Amino acid sequence: MRGVLLGVIWLILFPFSAGASHAAEHGVVILQYHHIGDDTPRVTSVTAAELEEHFQFLEDNDFTVVSLTEAQRLLESPDPMPNKAVAITFDDGWRNVYDNGIHIFKEFEFPFTIFINPKLMEETPHLYMSWEQLTELQSYGATIANHSNSHGHMTWRQQGESEQQWLARQRRDVVEAQQMLQKALPGEQPRQFAYPYGEFNPQLEAMLAEEGYIAFGQHSGPWGPATPTTQIPRFPASAQYADLKTLRTKLLSLPLPAVTTAPRNMVLEDGSKKVEVKVDVASSNDFDTSLLNCFYQGEQLKPQWRKLEHQLGDGWQLTLHLKNPPLGRSRVNCTVPSRSQQGRFYWHSVPLVRPDAEGRWPD
Ligand SMILES: [Zn+2]
Incomplete structure (x- = not known):
């Protein structure tokens, strides 16, 4: 089931399988x-x-x-x-x-x-x-x-x-x-x-x-x-x-041609002090993945990159390590500038929510 799901994600990310796209998406x-x-x-x-x-x-x-x-x-x-x-x-x-x-x-x-x-x-x-x-x-x-x-x-x-x-x-x-x-x-x-x-x-x-x-x-x-x-x-x-x-x-x-693959559930485990976020990003000629910036709670995060190779196309998986997510809702924002369109950015966000010991959080 998970294999099928990843295949579907890949097809969405790389619909033409011929490699990176040139024009802005x-x-x-x-x-x-x-x-x-x-x-x-x-x-x-x-x-x-x-x-x-x-x-x-x-x-x-x-x-x-x-x-x-x-x-x-x-x-x-x-x-x-x-x-x-x-x-x-x-x-x-x-x-x-x-x-x-x-x-x-x-x-x-x-x-x-x-x-x-x-x-x-x-x-x-x-x-x-x-x-x-x-x-x-x-x-x-x-x-x-x-x-x-x-x-x-x-x-x-x-x-x-x-x-x-x-x-x-x-x-x-x-x-x-x-x-x-x-x-x-x-x-x-x-x-x-x-x-x-x-x-x-x-x-x-x-x-x-x-x-x-x-x-x-x-x-x-x-x-x-x-x-x-x-x-x-x-x-x-x-x-x-x-x-x-x-x-x-x-x-x-x-x-951003990207799909969040971890965490699978935006509602974190109670007491989560560390969170690993993984996002699969399709390759594109319109942005340079090394220029991608991610922010969380006002701080810049350093992503780790891993090349993904799949029979349907290539891409990158980025991993972020978050520490001490606050109680309630928060989100990670990642952006990277477009090469072809000056002043425009590709954008992807990951929503999270950390519950208290009773599994609740404020509105
Ligand atoms: Zn409402």
């Missing part, structure tokens, strides 16, 4: 927002003025804004991906997205996606958009998609719950959310899922794939042809990430 950069406002938690907010500035920047600088459905179609088809393709997403369906964003959505007419929690939405209507408001936003470019019904930490098991019971509970939470949004909104809603807090594990990925979903996390990097469709990254664009001086580099980033 394009992907789709996905922006992730939550609140629009100046009286909401800053850490997950942009002001309306900041959002408008972002949208204006995309319009003025020849970005192609695509829906997630169109992004997937382009990545899977032989048609060329437009240079500088971007998708826009909002998590949770806060009411302020309607109140403070509608004039911006009307002005720019960009496609965008809102990931909602239908049950929470119906239970606490003063916080969230109504079905009527969501339907109205659909006419200004919105796609409404699934963020689970209960917005829990999906990997957490309840006390006394077996693995089977846990997975069945998570499946119900996703399927019932989809049934609710399908019933309340006109037309067919796509099977696109955003993990609450960007947390997932291999069992959840397999369950979502079985149910026909593609799924989005909160680690950074563009969505490229090598990205597993149940681990699609998005760049946070709120708070300190809203500054266009730094967001610009992310908007111009290119997908």
Whole structure:
């Protein structure tokens, strides 16, 4: 099974098997927002003025804004991906997205996606958009998609719950959310899922794939042809990430043709003091692997490289040793400059979460 899986990974990384590619590989950069406002938690907010500035920047600088459905179609088809393709997403369906964003959505007419929690939405209507408001936003470019019904930490098991019971509970939470949004909104809603807090594990990925979903996390990097469709990254664009001086580099980033092979599960063992991260990177003439930099918790890491030879093509495996991962979520970011496109970087990110002794961590 593992051999088959590695063969599949190899085919994704080296689809033409004839060796390294020459041209820059394009992907789709996905922006992730939550609140629009100046009286909401800053850490997950942009002001309306900041959002408008972002949208204006995309319009003025020849970005192609695509829906997630169109992004997937382009990545899977032989048609060329437009240079500088971007998708826009909002998590949770806060009411302020309607109140403070509608004039911006009307002005720019960009496609965008809102990931909602239908049950929470119906239970606490003063916080969230109504079905009527969501339907109205659909006419200004919105796609409404699934963020689970209960917005829990999906990997957490309840006390006394077996693995089977846990997975069945998570499946119900996703399927019932989809049934609710399908019933309340006109037309067919796509099977696109955003993990609450960007947390997932291999069992959840397999369950979502079985149910026909593609799924989005909160680690950074563009969505490229090598990205597993149940681990699609998005760049946070709120708070300190809203500054266009730094967001610009992310908007111009290119997908590193890479797959994380270790750890297999982003949720680390309790008490992990050392973590070994392994990423398989396809060879390319557009970047020099020796210039690849990885960062973790503000520190630069020194990758170890090992040449990979496979009957289907060549590549490199990089190994990183992390010490003392913090409690809760963290991520490793690796970048390497493009040779052909000045000022642009290939980007790959590895999400991690370290639990406490009870297997829990803060939101
Ligand atoms: Zn959320």
